[in-house]
Amino acid sequence: MCKFLTVPLIALFFITQGSYSQNSISGTIISNEDQSPLEQVEIYFPQLEKGTLTDASGNYSLSNIPVGPYKIVIAYLGFQTFSKTIDINQGENVLDVSLKLSAIEMEEVIVSTPFHKLQSENVVKVEYANVAMLKKKGAITLADGITNIAGVESVSTGIGIGKPVIRGLSSNRVLVYTQGVRLENQQFGDEHGLGVNDAGIESIEVIKGPASLLYGSDAMGGVLYLNPEKFAPSNSTVGDINLNYFSNTQGYGANAGFKTSGENLKFILRGGTSSHADYKTGDGDRVTNSRFKENDIKTGVAYQGTKFNTEVRYNYYATEIGIPEAIGEQTTERTPELPFQKITNQILSSKSNLFFDRSSMEFTLGYTFNERKEFEDDPQNAALDMDLSTFNYNIHYNLPKFGKVETIFGLQGMHQSNTNFGEEILIPDAITNDIGALATSHLHFNSNNDLQVGLRFDHRSINSEAAGIPSEEGYIAQLNRDFSSFNAAAGYKLNFAQSFIGRLNLASGFRAPNLAELTSNGVHEGTNRYEIGNADLKNEQNIQTDISLEYKNEHIEIFANGFLNDVNNYVYLEPTGTVQDDNAVYNYQQQDAKLYGGEFGFHLHPHPLDWLHLESSYQTVIGKLDSGDYLPLIPANSLTNTIRIEQSNANHWLNNSYAFVTLKSAFDQNKVNEFETATDGYSILNIGIGGNITVGKQDVEIRVSGNNVLDKSYVSHLSRLKSDGINDIGRNISLALSLPL
Incomplete structure (x- = not known):
């Protein structure tokens, strides 16, 4: 704890010196x-x-x-x-x-890239989504909401468990950041979710492609960057209450926030809760034990001075999630049946800035504690009980601007400890240490040309203890491995004209094998597989080429993004053809792989009908091993078409109103791995309407949305329940109310 207080307490020095x-x-x-x-x-x-x-x-x-x-x-x-x-x-x-x-929507500052520029000024293309907009589309969870971002999908187990997929890569290949620090919660596991509640999350940024230059190992597939809500403006106090109801799960969600700021000191607090019964498919059946509930608290304090800024944030998140396995008893009970999970995440972070005459330094420190318990036969005693504690740091020094060149030097590191307390051992007790150094520069030649280059070196050590008895089944040997990697990135942005931007980026990334891939020797619960790790696995290393073209004027936006991702030593599971403990045996192997595809679309808001928005986007990705086999869990190609209306209606009973109709179509997925099955295509119709009504002197926001309003019976290719013959969620009507205090 004292490590977090060291840097922020420097503020006392500046406070006592006065604002000279x-x-x-x-x-x-x-x-x-x-x-x-x-x-x-x-x-x-x-x-x-x-x-x-x-x-x-x-x-x-x-x-x-x-x-x-x-x-x-x-x-x-x-x-x-x-x-x-x-x-x-x-x-x-x-x-x-x-x-x-x-008529074009406001541009936002992108904070997941190092120079804090608007998207139109960025050399790297980053997708930005406001969480409030995702809620308008009726998203039940944050993992559900991110699937509205082009190029992003979710591997799901029902609606309570979802993990982000960026251009076909997921789990340890996609890094999640929240409160400015890595979210470490045993993300190698398919059978538990994102581990973050959307309350208190203001926006999401997605880097689609290798981001190892900025974030190190595990960012070879991309980064999902969650921005917490900002503190209140100086000398103001605000609050709000938000209520949600979801018809399909008879679910409810509520959160309330309060924040106040003086000239220098700021405070924020938000608490939220949600509860859902088993979801109902388009066939009318409730999926037994797909129920879940969440509780979340986020708080923070900040000091902003002339030469020094600092903030400390804390997040407590707890969830109970049932693990669905079949369609059985039809009930709306909310207490999970066996098997189920109890997961808690605690995140304590601090971010501090020192400002010099022409330069600055940023310190970000984070401590994450993840407790994961799985109950299989006894609701009182966890069969699997794992604690993961992670301390990480990130130091950036912004050099004085030299002409048109901005440069940042950085040092990052992580110390992580995994400890087992249950009878089952999925991965052994282990210590992981990371350290990395980077340098990156942005060269702004003129109003039309920008170049960004960077170089980074990382070193990771993994030391695990032996588990079990050598002569018995399930024994895991001691492991001591070191992994190192150099990575580089270069990008060029050209403004062909005032409204036409082209970007070309070439970046390398890497991922050190995780503990499950290196040490597994047993049944991986929830997958019905007996997995055997490979202690000799090498780094995954990739090089991705991205090209993006974007045309934007007052009434039309057109974009085209393409990528080619070459991955060396891709880690995958391969069936051995044998059976152990009534489960098929799989070995972890490595082989080179290739992924390619892109996203294409347009946004039209014709004059003089500036209130009318016509949007369409198409996304595609193909992944193959060198052997010619397709990679598993590659999302189907999809097309999304939206008609949206937005009006200020300043003198109308419904202010800042909106309405939309969206048709999302997923095509047949026949390019599947040998132990997958093909998935039929489907189309889902979603609608929504909302706006502000004035009650007394306050504006109250109301939202009504309907997802899968035609109650279509379908299953996503990325659903882990597909193999059990269980479909995805049917019609869901959501009602939401937001009241300022």
Whole structure:
């Protein structure tokens, strides 16, 4: 615990020194159309994580700004986002901005990449999704919601268990970040979920492709970056209550938040709970023991000064999840039957920034504690009981800007301990240590050309203890392995014209084999397989080429993304043809593999019908081993078409209203691995409507959405229940209410 307090407590030094450099910035934001002042415009410094809103006269003011060049982002719905690097001088600074009208949605600052730029300024293409928008589409869980992002799917076991799939890669090949730190929760296991509740998550960023340069091992397939909700603007206090109901599972969810900020000190607190009965398929059958419940608490404190910023956040997440195996007793009970899991995650993180005259340094420290229990025969005694504790650190030094070059040096590391307490041992007690060093630079040649390059070295050591008796079945030998890797990335962005952007990126990534792949020797529960690890496995290493083209003007957006991913030493399971303990035996093997595909689409909002949005996207991925066999769990090609209406309706009883109709079609998946079966295609119709109504002096948001409104009977190719003949969820009507306090 003291490790987390060391850096934040430096704040005491700066507080006691007083604000000897009270630099400030102020100004007025107006509309370019009629010169009228704009209220509630967001003024934000991404690197400083400091922002405010304009008042009714369009005026804003921010104090305690360090001297130096910093990017300022000014965003308001219906207007073009303003982004510019400005020099903050000592004393008072003034910046007045006239925003241009735009029917294109506001651009957001991308924080998963190192230079905190808008997406249009980024060399690497990153998908961005606002969690509030995902909720409007009726997502039951966060893992369900991310499937609305192009190129992202989910390997699921019912609706309570889902793991992200990015362009055909998942589990330990996709790294999840939350609160700025790695989420470590035994993600090698297929039979438990993401481990994060959507309450208190503001947005999601997805890097589709190798991100080992920034994040090290396990990011070879991509990164799912979860941004926590921001603290309240300075000198303000806000709160809200959110209620949800889901007809299919008779499920409910509720969360409430409170946040308050002074000039320097800030505080945030949010608590949430949800409970779901067994889900019902399109055939009308409830899937026995697919029930689950979640409890979640997120809180944080922050100090923002002139030379020093720091924040500490804590998240407690607990879930009880039934593991469905068949369609049996039809009930709406909520207490899980055997087998079921109890999983808790605790995340404590701190992020601190030191600002110098022309440079800065960021320290991020994280501690994650994951407790995983599985109950198979006795609801009081866990057969599998594992604790995983992880401490990680990330230090970035932003060098002074040299001409048009921005450079960051970084040092990252992790210390992880896995401990068993139950009778069953899935993976042995082990210690894992990581350390990595990186350097990356962004070269902004002119308004049309940008180049980003980087290099990184990583070293991982895994030391595990022996488990079991050598002469008996299930014995796991002691393991001591070291893995190292150099990785590089280079990307180029070219603005062909004001509205046309092209990107070309080449990046390498790596993944050290996990403990399950190296040491398994027994039945892997939930998969009905007897798995045997391979202690001689090598690093997986990949090189991916990405090309993206994007055209965007006031009324139309068109994009095309393509990728080719060559993976050396891809780890996979291969059946031996033998049986042990009534389960088929599988060995972990390695072979080179290749994945390729992309995402294509458009977004039309024609003039003068700026309230009308027509959206379409298509995604495809193919994965094959060098032997010619297809990789398992590759999502089917899919096409999504949406008609969406959005209106401000300022003088109407329903303000900021919206409505949408979406048809999502998955095609036949016949390109399957030898121990998979083909999956038929299907189409799902989703609808939704919502907006704000005024109650007294408060705006209350209401949302109604219907997923699979035609009650289609279908199963996804990525469903782990497909082999049991169990279909996915049928019609689900969700009702939601959000009340500000």
